[in-house]
Amino acid sequence: MKYLLLFLGFTFASATLADDGMAILQKRCANCHDLSGPAAQSVQALWQRKGPDLFYAGSKYNREWLEKWLVKPRRIRPAGYHYIQHIKPGKKRDMIDAATLTPHPVLSSDKAEDVAEALMKLKAPAEMMGAAAFKGGSISVSFGEMVFDKFNGCMACHEIEPGYGGLSGPEVYTAAKRYQADYLVSFISSPQAWNPKTPMPNKHVAEPNIQKIVQYLQALAKENWDEKK
Ligand code: HEC
Ligand code: HEC
Structure with a gap:
């Protein structure tokens, strides 16, 4: 019985972490990331998305990486999510217009853990x-x-x-x-x-x-x- 209670306590804790994480996602991330799907079905709809879809995050990311990156995000796409919006003509070929790229929001490590917990539950x-x-x-x-x-x-x-x-x-x-x-x-x-x-x-x-x-x-x-x- 004691073990069962411990186990229930654990799943309960993880469920509330995921709830906290989902609340953060809705408030601070949903503006740029799709959390419910489906993927954009037209070029116009895709262009309106400001960041990659997260509605299948649990089937995509390694959790360990997610927790680290959310605390210390580093650029992954050198020319941003829609590269066409971040290039300018150069002497020989197009160049990245770094001034148009903005840094990614940062989370504290506690919040990153909650968010990762919630994201890993979103399966493709x-x-x-x-x-x-x-x-x-x-x-x-x-x-x-x-x-x-x-x-x-x-x-x-x-x-x-x-x-x-x-x-x-x-x-x-x-x-x-x-x-x-x-x-x-x-x-x-x-x-x-x-x-x-x-x-x-x-x-x-x-x-x-x-x-x-x-x-x-x-x-x-x-x-x-x-x-x-
Ligand atoms: C014409 C440019 C282009 C070529 C050629 C190309 N890719 Fe990509 N690739 C992209 C873009 C743009 C993305 C981002 C996709 C997105 O966000 O939908 C991407 C994403 C990826 C990803 C990461 C997936 C993700 O969700 O971020 C991998 C892995 C990848 N490509 C591998 C390859 C491999 C392997 C090849 C050769 C067989 C290849 N790519 C050829 C443009 C290209
Ligand atoms: C202002 C728009 C914006 C907001 C707000 C935002 N993001 Fe992002 N996010 C982006 C863009 C753009 C990228 C692509 C960054 C890159 O490639 O360097 C990205 C990338 C990511 C990635 C990596 C995706 C991948 O597959 O490469 C994750 C995970 C992520 N964001 C999670 C979050 C979370 C969690 C929040 C809320 C705390 C959040 N984002 C808030 C715009 C945003």
Whole structure:
């Protein structure tokens, strides 16, 4: 009986943490992030979103990363969420207009814990996730880079280390720290299942190569980028 009470006490505590977290999300985050879905179905609707959707956060993020990032947010998309709004013409090619990028709101570590608890409860509908699963394994960074860059052209929009790679998409060298491996497999196999109007193209990468790309992203994420930047 005593154990049962302890257990009930624990689930109760975690439920109230999530409630507190949800209240913070509604008050301080819902203005820029969609918390209930579905994803934007038109380009216009997507353009009205000021940040990435969070309604499937529990199927996307690694909780540990979430708690740290919310306390100390660092830029992930070098040119902001809608890069078109943050570039200006340069001498040879477009440049990022840093003055138009604003810093992300910061949470105290207590609040970040509550918010992470609430976010991890928001799961993706089954049709978004699909049957994708990461099968494990590892790959060398140099072979991975060939699959990512040479075979599939992914580097045109993604940085594979700070200052190296395209700038219109999110940096990918921290992607495996931020995101669950199954989410990465699913997103790369069908970006449009997650965000129908995403600027990320479906490259129809063969399944074994998607596995290799996720192994590569994991190898990249082993470096301690946060301390290097
Ligand atoms: C003024 C708009 C705005 C508000 C308010 C805001 N965010 Fe964000 N958020 C953004 C933008 C823009 C990004 C993309 C940042 C980047 O790529 O560097 C982002 C990124 C994120 C990410 C990472 C998403 C990803 O997949 O890369 C998380 C998690 C997040 N926000 C959570 C929150 C939480 C929790 C709150 C409330 C405490 C909040 N945000 C409030 C605009 C906002
Ligand atoms: C034309 C530019 C472009 C190319 C080419 C491209 N991506 Fe992306 N990618 C993006 C953009 C933009 C996003 C952000 C998507 C969003 O917010 O909907 C993204 C997101 C991602 C993400 C993170 C998912 C997330 O939710 O933030 C991964 C991982 C990724 N791309 C991998 C790849 C791989 C692997 C390839 C090659 C097969 C590739 N990308 C090719 C533009 C591109």
